[in-house]
Amino acid sequence: MIVKESRIRTKNGAGALTRHVLRGAKNEAIRVLTGSDWLMRDQMREAHREGLKYGLRHIAFNPDEAMTDDQLSDFAHRLCDELKANPEDLTLVIHQKDGSTHGHLILPEWQQNCTLDSRFTWMRMEKIARLEEIRLGHRLVAGRHDRAIAKALRTEGHHYEGEQVEALIPVSHGAKPRSAYTSQARRITERQDLDLPALKKLVCTLWSRSDGLKAFRDALNEHNLSMRAGDRAEQRPGAHIIEDHNGTLIGSFTRLTKVRMAEFRTLLAEEKQQVARKPEKDIKSTRLPFRRTTANFYDEFPTPKASGNQLSLPKRPVIKRPHIKEWQRQLWLQRINDADTPTTKPLRPEFPVYILSVNEVRFRQKIKKEIAEQQAILDQQAPEASWKPLDKEKTLAKWCRQLVPYQKQLRESFDRYNSAKNAWQDAEKSRWHRMTGxxxxxxxxxxxxxxxxxxxxxxxxxxxxxxxxxxxxxxNPICTALNEKDQVALEQFKETHDTEFSVMADSKKLAPWLDQRFETIVQDRQKRFEQSIEKHGAKKEAARRKIEQLSTLLNTKPASHHLQAVISQHISNPSPPASSFGSP
Incomplete structure (x- = not known):
C-alpha cells in the first residue's frame, strides 16, 4: 500500500482539493463515506481565522490489492489514531479507477485547541501501511524508511511485524525505492493533457531497449521527446532532464529510469569520448617502410684505425632487407607500378566508359529506390512467422499453476454459501424457527x-x-456491494459461461479443456500464417518480376531520354503494359 501526504496552504483555499476529490472526471465511481464539500471549506475558513499557514492535510492511500470500503475506512481511522486527529472531523472519499479502488483522507490542521501533529509523518504512515498489509495478508511494499519502521515496531512490541519489515531493507543505500515524480508534477502534466505515468513507462521501455545514450536520444526523438542538461548544473553536475517538443518537463532521467547518478555520469563521459574521438585517416604508403641497402654498404667507407693507446670504434651493424615471400614481393612490385602509372595512361579496353548526365544519374537513383521498395515488399513476413512454437507441456503447466489460487478461492466461497444454505434448510424444517423469524x-x-x-x-x-x-x-475486481441489476447480470453470466464454471469446479474436466484450448491456439496461429501467405503471395510475385525488370535496366548502358520518360511513367503507375520494360 502506498500512502502519500500533502498539506494544503490556507491562502490557496479548498476549491482545487474539493474538485479533485469530489468531482474527478477520470474516476469511474466516487463514494463519499464521511464528510462533505461544505465541511472542508469550513475547516479551511477556521484555519484562516486562526492564522495558520496550512489549513487541510490530504492523505491519499492506494492499496496494492483489492480492499473493501469497510477495510479502507478502518485504515483511515488508524491513520487518525496515529496522528492524534479527531475522527469526527475527517472527510473520507473512495475513488474507483480502472477497476481498483483507492482512498482520500482529508483532515483539518486545526484540532480544536492545537494543530495536527506533523513530525515524521511519512515514516509513521508507512508504518501503519505495513501493519495493515500484514493484518490483511497482502504483499508488503518496500519503502525508503523500512529500517526506521522496523525499529519502531520492535519498540512498540510488534517483533514479528518488525522482522517482516526488516526483510524488505535493501543491501545498499542506493537500492532504496524512490518515486519517479511527485503528485504535484503529475497534476501539472494532467492539466496539459499529458499522461505522466504512461510517459514514465515509455521512457523506461526506450531505455531498456537502447544500447547507449545515443540510441536512447534517437528513440526519444521518434516520440517527440528530448533529453538535455538540467538548469541547475552547479548544484547537480551531470543531471539531465527529459522534455517533450513543447518544452514541458517530464522528469529527471535518473528518477524515471532508476539509474544511479554515478553510472549515468560514466555513460556521459563515454559519450563525450566517442564524440571527441576522430577517425584516423589511413594514409599508408604503398612502398615498403625500410631502406634498401647491400650487405657491404658500410664496408665501402673505411673507418679510422686506432693510433697509440686509442681504441678503434666498433663497426656499425649492417641493415639488411628482411626476407619476404615471393608472392609478397610480386604484390609489392605491382603496387609500385600502380603508384608510378602516369595519369595520361589510357584505361584498359575491358572497362567501357559511359559519361552520365545529371538527369541520367537521377534516373538511375530513381530505379534503385524503386528496387528497394519492391525488395521491402519481398522481405515482408507474416506477423507470427518469427514466433517460437509453443511448448505444450510448459504452457499447460503454466496455466494450471496460475489457476490454482482461483480454484481455492472458488471452493472457499462455495463452502461458505453451502454452509449457509444447509443452516437455512435445517431452520426451515423447524416450526419454532419459522415462527420466530x-x-x-x-x-x-x-x-x-x-x-x-x-x-x-x-x-x-x-x-x-x-x-x-x-x-x-x-x-475486474470483486465487488462486495451488489444491487438488483448486478444480481441479474451475474445469473446471466453463469448461464452463458456454464462450461467454464464446470471446468473450474471439477479438476478432472480442467485438463481436457486446457488441452483443447491449446490445440485451438495452435490451429488459429497456423491458420493466420497461411492466410497471410495467401494474401501477400500475388503482391510478392509482382514485386519479384518488377525487380528483375528494373535490375536489367540498371545493368545496361544509359537509356535515352524517351525511354527514361516511359520508365518513369511506369514507376509512377504500377500497372502499365509489359512492353514498357523492354531493354534499350
Whole structure:
C-alpha cells in the first residue's frame, strides 16, 4: 500500500482539493463515506481565522490489492489514531479507477485547541501501511524508511511485524525505492493533457531497449521527446532532464529510469569520448617502410684505425632487407607500378566508359529506390512467422499453476454459501424457527452469500479466460456491494459461461479443456500464417518480376531520354503494359 501526504496552504483555499476529490472526471465511481464539500471549506475558513499557514492535510492511500470500503475506512481511522486527529472531523472519499479502488483522507490542521501533529509523518504512515498489509495478508511494499519502521515496531512490541519489515531493507543505500515524480508534477502534466505515468513507462521501455545514450536520444526523438542538461548544473553536475517538443518537463532521467547518478555520469563521459574521438585517416604508403641497402654498404667507407693507446670504434651493424615471400614481393612490385602509372595512361579496353548526365544519374537513383521498395515488399513476413512454437507441456503447466489460487478461492466461497444454505434448510424444517423469524434471516444470509458466490464465480471465469488468452484484459475486481441489476447480470453470466464454471469446479474436466484450448491456439496461429501467405503471395510475385525488370535496366548502358520518360511513367503507375520494360 502506498500512502502519500500533502498539506494544503490556507491562502490557496479548498476549491482545487474539493474538485479533485469530489468531482474527478477520470474516476469511474466516487463514494463519499464521511464528510462533505461544505465541511472542508469550513475547516479551511477556521484555519484562516486562526492564522495558520496550512489549513487541510490530504492523505491519499492506494492499496496494492483489492480492499473493501469497510477495510479502507478502518485504515483511515488508524491513520487518525496515529496522528492524534479527531475522527469526527475527517472527510473520507473512495475513488474507483480502472477497476481498483483507492482512498482520500482529508483532515483539518486545526484540532480544536492545537494543530495536527506533523513530525515524521511519512515514516509513521508507512508504518501503519505495513501493519495493515500484514493484518490483511497482502504483499508488503518496500519503502525508503523500512529500517526506521522496523525499529519502531520492535519498540512498540510488534517483533514479528518488525522482522517482516526488516526483510524488505535493501543491501545498499542506493537500492532504496524512490518515486519517479511527485503528485504535484503529475497534476501539472494532467492539466496539459499529458499522461505522466504512461510517459514514465515509455521512457523506461526506450531505455531498456537502447544500447547507449545515443540510441536512447534517437528513440526519444521518434516520440517527440528530448533529453538535455538540467538548469541547475552547479548544484547537480551531470543531471539531465527529459522534455517533450513543447518544452514541458517530464522528469529527471535518473528518477524515471532508476539509474544511479554515478553510472549515468560514466555513460556521459563515454559519450563525450566517442564524440571527441576522430577517425584516423589511413594514409599508408604503398612502398615498403625500410631502406634498401647491400650487405657491404658500410664496408665501402673505411673507418679510422686506432693510433697509440686509442681504441678503434666498433663497426656499425649492417641493415639488411628482411626476407619476404615471393608472392609478397610480386604484390609489392605491382603496387609500385600502380603508384608510378602516369595519369595520361589510357584505361584498359575491358572497362567501357559511359559519361552520365545529371538527369541520367537521377534516373538511375530513381530505379534503385524503386528496387528497394519492391525488395521491402519481398522481405515482408507474416506477423507470427518469427514466433517460437509453443511448448505444450510448459504452457499447460503454466496455466494450471496460475489457476490454482482461483480454484481455492472458488471452493472457499462455495463452502461458505453451502454452509449457509444447509443452516437455512435445517431452520426451515423447524416450526419454532419459522415462527420466530430465524428461518427468514438465514434465508437472506444464504441469498446474499449466493450472489457473492456468483460474483466470485464471475471473477474466476474471467481470470480463466484471461489466463488462456481468450479475454484481452485482466478480470475486474470483486465487488462486495451488489444491487438488483448486478444480481441479474451475474445469473446471466453463469448461464452463458456454464462450461467454464464446470471446468473450474471439477479438476478432472480442467485438463481436457486446457488441452483443447491449446490445440485451438495452435490451429488459429497456423491458420493466420497461411492466410497471410495467401494474401501477400500475388503482391510478392509482382514485386519479384518488377525487380528483375528494373535490375536489367540498371545493368545496361544509359537509356535515352524517351525511354527514361516511359520508365518513369511506369514507376509512377504500377500497372502499365509489359512492353514498357523492354531493354534499350
Amino acid at each position: 430465524k428461518s427468514q434471516k438465514l434465508e437472506k444470509i444464504a441469498d446474499k452469500l449466493f450472489y457473492e458466490f456468483l460474483e466470485v464465480l464471475r471473477f474466476i471465469v474471467e481470470a480463466l479466460l484471461y489466463s488462456v488468452g481468450i479475454r484481452p484484459e485482466p478480470p
